[in-house]
Amino acid sequence: GDITESDLTLAAASSAVVIGFNTKMEAPAKRVADQSNVDVRQYKVIYELLDDVQKALTGMLEPVMVETVIGHAEVRQIFTAGKTTIAGCGVLDGVMRRGVQARLLRGGEVVHDGHIESLRRVKDDVREVAAGLECGITLDTNDIQVGDVIEAYTVQPKPR
Template sequence: ILLVAEVQELKANPQRPAVGTVIEAELDSTRGPMATMLVQAGTLHVADVIVADETYGKVKAMFNEKGQRLKAADPSTPVKVMGLSAVPHAGDAFTVVKNGQLARSLVTERQRQSAAASVRPLRAMTLESLYGEISTGKIKELNIVLKADVQGTLDAVRTALEQLSEEQVRVNIVHAATGIITESDVMLALASKGIVIGFSSRPDTGASCLAETEGVDIRHYDVIYNLIEDVTKAMQGMLEPVYVEVVEGHAEVRQVFRVRGGRIAGCHVRDGVVTRGASARVLRQDEAIHTSRVASLRRFQEDVKEVQAGYECGIGIEGFQDFKEDDVIELFSQQRKS
């Protein structure tokens, strides 16, 4: 190794802030967390602030293999370091940072990412899988994040759901509020292994994308009887396969045109694809104000079957003409849930 290093002129820069690797670590009964570190580049000094994965601290003292105190450790020097906030893991990379505030912020962000990663592997709960989980004793309660359009409706739906609790499984309303379904609602359902129920409430774009990515079940209802029936059947193992809504694209209304027989929306297709005859809803400030289908689709002066993202087009919606600038036309389809 020494010969190869000499021939290839492999050198470490001792002037830079130290970086290296944790070889081993332990919790000493008198000194606290102690870590044996190998300095791979730079020079490590007493009073340097170091970060090792999710651990940080100010170097209070360093010792060599004979237990003698050191003030500095050059490249390729193994040292035992005292002053870390916790015991790091063997193999963790460490680096010297400017100050304790930067070290804390780095560790906090890494801990946040680790917490998010630990949540992600959870298999999301769905109404279809509920009975199987109950039968095997894996769950004792159905966690629900409930959103409704108005407070009166929210209270009535919450009371009706809570009355469905029985000996084998309890209905637990984790969170209930009015308004649209947001990413926070989806994350709460994922963390609690629950589902999201929207009563006359729709998810925003971010919530829909997150729910699809994480597999969180979002249910939409406008009739309380249908909601209670589905939850009851799920608890009894009799829920039939359902069709789920898949968003196909969005078009933003830029201008409204008067034409023979009514008005059409001059739109820019933001994402996905707009198809003539597709199911569509008109959103105004994220609230659905009309749902039907695309009755007409034109590009310049020609009727077309579809328009891809990034292009302009004229869209007519069946049974609706009250377009306003900045409205969003959301295209969707129904697909059977596997």
């Protein structure tokens, strides 16, 4: 039916939006809408209504976190510098990137989930090392063994 004063009073009390499809709103109802600052949306075309509702819902939903694996490196040698363990690795595929999330896999099982603290190529601090190259990786753990695999990944929000 048409949008009434009671619809608008209820919407004002619950901070809701009033949506009308092929409806009218009489002058007293318009006054209530203006006085109570209720958002009234009226549509004559169903597709416009559906598009607006979908856009509104997209903004209300929390984004989905999407994980993307960017590379794997095999630990071939262990070095220590003070209390820090450095993994001498060969990058198997993708890239290793400083600062990204990383999982330490031992026998296919995750033994640590953290991030890559530092990345070195020969003696240089680098931002990224590509597949086929060797590098030194420092994780936020010292429990690293030869044969472990470091899986680097990113996590980014994706709107619903």
